[in-house]
Structures are given as structure tokens and as C-alpha cells.
Amino acid sequence: MRAMLFEKAGQPLRMADLAIPEPGPGQLFLRVRACAVCRTDLHVVDGELTKPKLPLIPGHEIVGIVERLGEDVGRFALGDRVGVPWLGSTCGECAYCLWGRENLCDRALFTGYTVDGGYADYAVADQRFCFPIPESYSDAEAAPLLCAGLIGYRSLIKAGEGKRLGIYGFGAAAHIVAQVAHYQNREIYAFTRPGDKEAAQFALSLGAVWAGGSNETPPAKLDAAIIFAPAGELVPHALRAVGKGGAVVCGGIHMSDIPSFPYSILWEERSICSVANLTRRDGEEFFMLAPKVPVRTEVQTFRLEEANEALARLRAGQIQGAAVLVIAANESY
Ligand SMILES: [Zn+2]
Numbered sequence: 383m384r385a386m387l388f389e390k391a392g393q394p395l396r397m398a399d400l401a402i403p404e405p406g407p408g409q410l411f412l413r414v415r416a417c418a419v420c421r422t423d424l425h426v427v428d429g430e431l432t433k434p435k436l437p438l439i440p441g442h443e444i445v446g447i448v449e450r451l452g453e454d455v456g457r458f459a460l461g462d463r464v465g466v467p468w469l470g471s472t473c474g475e476c477a478y479c480l481w482g483r484e485n486l487c488d489r490a491l492f493t494g495y496t497v498d499g500g501y502a503d504y505a506v507a508d509q510r511f512c513f514p515i516p517e518s519y520s521d522a523e524a525a526p527l528l529c530a531g532l533i534g535y536r537s538l539i540k541a542g543e544g545k546r547l548g549i550y551g552f553g554a555a556a557h558i559v560a561q562v563a564h565y566q567n568r569e570i571y572a573f574t575r576p577g578d579k580e581a582a583q584f585a586l587s588l589g590a591v592w593a594g595g596s597n598e599t600p601p602a603k604l605d606a607a608i609i610f611a612p613a614g615e616l617v618p619h620a621l622r623a624v625g626k627g628g629a630v631v632c633g634g635i636h637m638s639d640i641p642s643f644p645y646s647i648l649w650e651e652r653s654i655c656s657v658a659n660l661t662r663r664d665g666e667e668f669f670m671l672a673p674k675v676p677v678r679t680e681v682q683t684f685r686l687e688e689a690n691e692a693l694a695r696l697r698a699g700q701i702q703g704a705a706v707l708v709i710a711a712n713e714s715y
């Protein structure tokens with residue numbers, strides 16, 4: 383099968399011809415139809431996430447068709463269309479798993495990071511962590527729901543129920559969260575790269591009541607803010623933008639250092655927290671909610687062999703919505 387392979391940080395992915403994987407017990411064997419490109423993939427290929435499996439097939443927003451079943455698979459049948467998220471599997475035994483916080487599992491495996499992902503014609507995945515994909519979505523439209531959507535949703539829950547919500551960094555996750563928040567009758571204040579008029583316009587088109595540069599002060603105190611951009615200097619900006627008791631939620635897996643800031647901007651019970659991974663429950667809730675909103679994803683599609691191009695455009699801030707690799711296997715195995 384074809385796969386775009388990550389071998390070394392700082393090097394482009396290489397198109398490789400690999401053996402087709404075998405589904406183990408409890409695993410689905412999938413023909414990959416689409417795989418979205420996430421900022422986390424950039425952190426992997428740029429070497430900011432330092433513990434990838436090597437060599438690695440990146441990609442953790444996979445939409446695929448079940449073509450074979452490993453032993454003991456009961457949740458899905460041949461021909462089902464399923465989604466594979468970042469959380470690839472958990473141990474089920476550690477304290478975090480037992481307390482319903484499997485996103486923090488000590489022995490979790492992550493798709494496209496510690497196990498192979500979806501930048502390939504085929505993939506295998508643990509059936510317990512896959513989701514059925516709602517019929518109303520095409521393959522390419524569904525793919526970004528699997529991380530941008532899920533992590534965005536978890537970030538929104540962490541932000542609490544306040545009405546005025548700031549979103550810093552208006553990429554794939556933000557464009558989905560904004561639609562959900564709008565559906566929940568919240569006011570969205572979108573912060574984009576200073577001067578990025580297109581991103582501001584995009585945010586307004588998705589229901590934001592205000593859009594401005596990340597260095598600007600919004601017209602009202604916010605109840606909470608979510609930071610999706612991997613820029614630590616946004617944390618003090620966001621703390622200044624939220625009112626008393628406001629939460630600042632960092633939604634990414636990696637962020638540059640947060641500069642020091644005066645205690646006075648954290649005072650009055652403002653808080654900072656991060657969002658790590660997802661639980662299956664997040665996924666179940668989100669996939670119930672998304673078709674009701676209905677969340678529409680804006681995607682820019684690329685072929686599998688264009689994965690490096692998609693990553694470069696994402697790095698340069700040139701993707702509106704989400705980048706998705708649309709993958710058609712050459713032939714059935
Ligand atoms: Zn565990």
C-alpha cells in the first residue's frame with residue numbers, strides 16, 4: 383500500500399510502498415477514504431512532540447470503510463464507515479481509566495503518533511475507540527470532526543457555560559466550535575492573527591459577533607476563552623480579556639512558552655487549564671450533537687501524495703477550515 387512516512391523530524395514525509403497491515407484481535411482493517419491534517423501532525427513532523435513511533439504513518443482523523451475484521455470484533459460489520467480518532471487505545475486498568483478520565487490513561491496509545499495513522503491506503507484500529515460516522519457527512523467533511531471537532535468540543539465543555547466566548551486562533555477546531563457555540567446561543571469573539579482579514583471574515587461568516595487581532599481588546603469582558611493557536615504569549619492576552627471567574631482553556635497539545643505575567647490578571651478566580659486528548663464519551667456526545675447543529679466543515683482537499691504540501695500550507699496559516707487528504711486506494715487488496 384501507499385503511505386506517507388515520517389522518518390525524521392524536519393524532513394518531508396516520504397511516499398513509501400509498505401506491506402498491508404493485518405488486523406489483530408479486536409481491530410478493524412480499514413480502507414482509508416479520507417484523513418484530515420491536524421496541527422498536531424505538524425508538531426510531530428517538526429519534532430516538537432518528541433516520542434513518535436518511528437518510522438510512523440501520521441494522521442489521526444481517519445474516515446475509513448471496514449474491509450476486514452480481526453478476531454472478536456462485534457461492534458462493527460464489513461462495509462461500515464467508521465472514524466478513528468487520536469485516542470487509539472487505553473489500558474482500562476490505571477487509575478485514570480477507572481475514574482472515567484481515560485484521556486489521561488498512563489498507557490494510552492495515540493493514532494498517528496505512537497501507532498500508525500491514516501496517511502495511507504489502509505489502516506488498522508482498535509474497534510473500541512472508533513465511532514460510526516453520521517450519514518449526513520461526506521468522507522472529507524467528516525474527517526476534521528475526529529480531532530478538530532472532538533478536541534474542540536472537549537475544550538468548549540472545559541470553558542464552562544458562560545455566554546461570551548473568546549476563541550484565539552481561527553483554524554479547524556475553532557471553525558467547528560464556533561458553530562456549536564452559536565447553536566448554544568453563545569456570543570463568539572474571534573481572535574485571529576493581527577491583519578488576517580480573511581480569517582476574521584471567515585469567523586464572522588460562522589456567526590462570531592466580533593472578530594479582531596489577537597492583540598486587540600474585545601468590546602466586552604469574556605466569560606471564557608479557548609486558545610487553539612500554539613502561541614504561549616496569547617495566555618496573558620486571554621487572561622486580560624476574561625472577566626472575574628473566567629477560564630482560559632488551552633486546546634492544543636503543544637504551545638510555545640508562556641511569558642511571565644502579573645498575578646493581578648489571574649486574580650479573582652480566573653483560571654488556566656489545558657485539554658488533553660479525548661474520551662470516548664466526548665466522541666459519543668459530539669457525534670450526537672454535530673448533525674443537529676448541523677456542524678458544516680469547510681475543507682481544502684489534497685491527494686495523499688500532497689501531504690507535505692497540506693502540512694506546509696497549514697504551517698503558513700493558508701488553510702481556511704481544515705485540510706483533508708482524500709485517499710482512494712489503488713485497488714482492493
Ligand atoms: Zn489506563
Ligand SMILES: [Zn+2]
Pocket residue numbers: 420421422423442468529530
Ligand atoms: Zn489532532
